[in-house]
Amino acid sequence: MSFQSVPFLVSLAISVALYSLLPQRWRSVFLACLSFAFYLTWSLPYTLLLLLVTVYIFYLVQKLDEAEETRKYRILWQGVVLLVVLLVAGKYGREVLMSLPAIGLSSSIVNLVAPLGISYYVFKLLSYLMDVYAGKLSAEHNFAAFAAYVSFFPQILAGPIQRAVDFLPQIRAARQAQPYQLSSGLRLILFGLFKKLVIADALSALVAQIYKYPKGYTGFELLITSYLFAIQLYADFSGITDIAIGSARLFGISSPKNFENPFYAPTIQEFWRRWHITLTSWVRDYVFLPIRMKFRYWGWVGLTLSIFINMILIGLWHGATSPFLWFGIVQGAYMVVSVFTLKKRDAIFARIPGIPVFRLIWQSALTFTLVSLSLIFFRAENLRMAASILSSILSRSFFHLGIGRLLETINLVWGDTRFVVVVLALVYMEIIHLVQGNLKWRAYILSCPTALRWLVYYAMILILFFFGDQSAKPFIYFQF
Amino acid sequence: MREFLKTAFLFATGLAVIFGLLSAVYATRVSERDNFYDLLKRFENQDVRPSVLILGDSRPIFGLRRKFMDNAIYNFSFPSETYREMLLKAEYALRQKPSIRYLIIPIDYHMLSSFYAADKDATHLFALASSADIRSVYEFSPGALALAVLHGYIPLTDPEARVTFITVIKKDVYSLLSGRVEKRTTFVTADGDLVPTDETSWSEFSAAAKEARADRRIHDHLRSGPVVTDAMLRALDHLLSFAAEKGVGVIGVRFPVTTEYENRMREVGLDGVDAAFAERKNKFVSELDYLRWSREREDFFQDADHLNSKGAEAFTKQFVADIRNVIK
Numbered sequence: 001m002s003f004q005s006v007p008f009l010v011s012l013a014i015s016v017a018l019y020s021l022l023p024q025r026w027r028s029v030f031l032a033c034l035s036f037a038f039y040l041t042w043s044l045p046y047t048l049l050l051l052l053v054t055v056y057i058f059y060l061v062q063k064l065d066e067a068e069e070t071r072k073y074r075i076l077w078q079g080v081v082l083l084v085v086l087l088v089a090g091k092y093g094r095e096v097l098m099s100l101p102a103i104g105l106s107s108s109i110v111n112l113v114a115p116l117g118i119s120y121y122v123f124k125l126l127s128y129l130m131d132v133y134a135g136k137l138s139a140e141h142n143f144a145a146f147a148a149y150v151s152f153f154p155q156i157l158a159g160p161i162q163r164a165v166d167f168l169p170q171i172r173a174a175r176q177a178q179p180y181q182l183s184s185g186l187r188l189i190l191f192g193l194f195k196k197l198v199i200a201d202a203l204s205a206l207v208a209q210i211y212k213y214p215k216g217y218t219g220f221e222l223l224i225t226s227y228l229f230a231i232q233l234y235a236d237f238s239g240i241t242d243i244a245i246g247s248a249r250l251f252g253i254s255s256p257k258n259f260e261n262p263f264y265a266p267t268i269q270e271f272w273r274r275w276h277i278t279l280t281s282w283v284r285d286y287v288f289l290p291i292r293m294k295f296r297y298w299g300w301v302g303l304t305l306s307i308f309i310n311m312i313l314i315g316l317w318h319g320a321t322s323p324f325l326w327f328g329i330v331q332g333a334y335m336v337v338s339v340f341t342l343k344k345r346d347a348i349f350a351r352i353p354g355i356p357v358f359r360l361i362w363q364s365a366l367t368f369t370l371v372s373l374s375l376i377f378f379r380a381e382n383l384r385m386a387a388s389i390l391s392s393i394l395s396r397s398f399f400h401l402g403i404g405r406l407l408e409t410i411n412l413v414w415g416d417t418r419f420v421v422v423v424l425a426l427v428y429m430e431i432i433h434l435v436q437g438n439l440k441w442r443a444y445i446l447s448c449p450t451a452l453r454w455l456v457y458y459a460m461i462l463i464l465f466f467f468g469d470q471s472a473k474p475f476i477y478f479q480f
Numbered sequence: 481m482r483e484f485l486k487t488a489f490l491f492a493t494g495l496a497v498i499f500g501l502l503s504a505v506y507a508t509r510v511s512e513r514d515n516f517y518d519l520l521k522r523f524e525n526q527d528v529r530p531s532v533l534i535l536g537d538s539r540p541i542f543g544l545r546r547k548f549m550d551n552a553i554y555n556f557s558f559p560s561e562t563y564r565e566m567l568l569k570a571e572y573a574l575r576q577k578p579s580i581r582y583l584i585i586p587i588d589y590h591m592l593s594s595f596y597a598a599d600k601d602a603t604h605l606f607a608l609a610s611s612a613d614i615r616s617v618y619e620f621s622p623g624a625l626a627l628a629v630l631h632g633y634i635p636l637t638d639p640e641a642r643v644t645f646i647t648v649i650k651k652d653v654y655s656l657l658s659g660r661v662e663k664r665t666t667f668v669t670a671d672g673d674l675v676p677t678d679e680t681s682w683s684e685f686s687a688a689a690k691e692a693r694a695d696r697r698i699h700d701h702l703r704s705g706p707v708v709t710d711a712m713l714r715a716l717d718h719l720l721s722f723a724a725e726k727g728v729g730v731i732g733v734r735f736p737v738t739t740e741y742e743n744r745m746r747e748v749g750l751d752g753v754d755a756a757f758a759e760r761k762n763k764f765v766s767e768l769d770y771l772r773w774s775r776e777r778e779d780f781f782q783d784a785d786h787l788n789s790k791g792a793e794a795f796t797k798q799f800v801a802d803i804r805n806v807i808k
Contacts, residue, residue: 179484
């Protein structure tokens with residue numbers, strides 16, 4: 001059951017009503033059952049696997065809680081190894097099996113080795129295990145609350161990766177959602193659907209058309225396409241995140257932010273602090289910082305190694321393919337250059353008067369361009385295609401600056417009405433993001449007359465209804 | 481919480497009102513101007529008492545002109561109609577006009593294809609058939625039937641209807657701003673023919689353009705999947721048995737196409753279609769093949785597989801004469 005489908009929205013409304021009618025002690029049980037039932041709509045074997053893992057880690061953590069200090073480390077490793085093996089097998093087993101045609105496995109069997117949302121729930125469980133071991137969190141003894149945390153349906157397919165320390169107290173309290181949570185949750189769901197169906201899916205059709213035959217376009221057109229794909233990915237991923245956070249809010253559960261205007265980031269470091277925040281903060285806390293500590297006496301080599309390991313891990317988290325590996329390497333290289341040149345750049349710009357505003361715009365534009373270029377690895381079908389697109393962008397043809405073919409493609413894929421709608425929707429999305437990030441503006445908008453605000457919501461619903469993509473394209477981050 | 485529920489109810493009511501208003505606009509601007517309903521109204525006229533009823537898709541509707549037919553022959557075809565629609569229309573027509581003795585149906589090569597099998601838009605048919613009949617002919621599951629009923633009675637719930645709505649509204653806005661009335665792509669003439677607004681002549685196109693256009697048509701009609709589908713065969717058999725049950729003769733007609741279209745069509749491989757129609761040959765009173773009719777007259781065609789007014793005039797004369805021969 002996909003997040004943008006009518007059955008999902010109807011069952012969400014019914015579930016929220018039932019949840020609020022239930023006595024408090026039954027709510028976590030209800031939420032766990034509901035989450036497993038939601039996951040079951042995707043696949044029975046995946047659901048059984050999720051149940052098994054949940055039960056086993058619950059049991060392990062009970063043992064960890066009762067064990068003597070000397071045994072705790074072994075129990076932790078037992079859990080960590082199991083989860084990592086599961087993650088590697090789940091994420092990369094498919095690629096391995098597919099690369100071995102001699103075995104002759106049917107595609108349905110191969111597909112079984114890629115459970116949906118595995119990266120999200122395994123990361124949740126890993127952090128939970130490590131936090132309990134480190135004493136940051138006490139072991140959860142209520143299985144229903146724990147199962148609800150692992151399988152929480154708004155988050156299981158595409159995050160955000162919420163930490164147990166944040167989630168479990170909320171599910172234990174199992175409070176009914178307050179009216180402000182309901183209205184803000186509904187607003188977020190509406191905005192998420194708007195981003196996905198009006199912006200991301202429209203851009204997806206256009207980008208797909210261009211990626212079918214990239215050689216037919218000039219370097220300049222391909223650069224614009226790479227910007228468009230970056231925006232598509234953002235609208236798609238932040239759209240599903242908004243729906244997830246909004247849906248959680250309807251059950252009175254607050255979720256962590258996953259994005260904070262990443263395309264306005266002035267540096268690559270800042271970009272990664274604003275993009276897929278729950279993944280990057282997870283990798284920072286459980287991978288980067290421990291490695292950095294290990295390499296702390298190695299000077300700049302240690303820092304470079306830590307950054308590269310961190311970024312390559314983020315790249316490979318998306319899948320075991322060479323384009324994702326290169327995505328991680330390129331991001332690592334950006335980050336290393338950015339970190340090591342920051343002081344010098346600051347010193348140079350400090351000498352030029354009146355430069356800060358110009359620098360901010362220039363830095364944001366450059367960061368956006370660098371990120372968009374690295375995302376070519378993300379979108380291309382293989383490394384050869386990515387290399388070919390990048391070489392076109394970096395070739396002399398770039399300076400012809402012709403966009404005739406691109407405009408033709410836009411006309412073919414969208415037509416004039418859709419073009420206007422997509423452009424206006426993009427502007428609207430950015431206004432909303434800026435408002436969301438500014439308390440003063442947010443307060444002002446919320447103080448506007450109800451009729452005015454409702455008009456905006458009605459307009460969004462109508463645009464979704466008339467211009468939203470009806471082909472139910474899956475969310476990009478579902479596959480991870 | 482009560483306050484929230486009250487607000488939510490008010491919001492939903494407002495949304496329902498807006499949807500109602502848009503549906504009213506749709507009913508006046510789109511449904512009322514829908515050529516299908518116009519043609520249906522004309523057919524329902526009591527003075528119409530045909531003995532021969534022509535059913536079919538865009539080829540018969542664009543390729544025949546009422547002016548050159550007598551009152552005994554009535555063209556009740558409509559663009560994109562498949563054997564499913566023809567069956568439901570035949571059932572309806574025979575209830576309305578017991579004078580009908582012959583049905584003319586197309587036996588063109590694309591009629592059995594997956595392109596037509598995939599067309600499950602039954603919106604128009606709610607005006608002339610019951611939900612149960614639609615369900616049985618379209619082989620809808622209960623859910624699909626519910627959706628079809630919803631689309632039939634509340635058209636704006638249908639994504640395709642929304643696209644039409646936007647197109648119409650866009651034209652209205654354009655007309656309002658420019659003061660010029662935007663032309664519709666097709667319209668019903670005073671005679672009751674459905675004709676395209678802008679007619680072209682196939683002879684005006686370059687050779688490359690002809691090839692490209694013919695290729696595109698064949699891609700849509702025959703290359704999107706199997707050229708013979710069980711679903712379309714079942715609908716055809718259903719239509720033939722219905723006619724036999726009612727004692728109505730069926731005449732099969734293959735309509736004219738251009739050389740470019742036929743050449744591309746032959747590349748696909750049509751033995752299956754020939755075999756399917758050959759198997760049912762005895763169920764037809766007669767089969768008339770006009771596939772290569774007036775092939776040298778490219779100016780008779782407006783595109784790869786449709787006649788223009790000039791071609792339609794010449795074709796209707798020949799067609800009517802042949803039909804008279806068959807039914808005399």
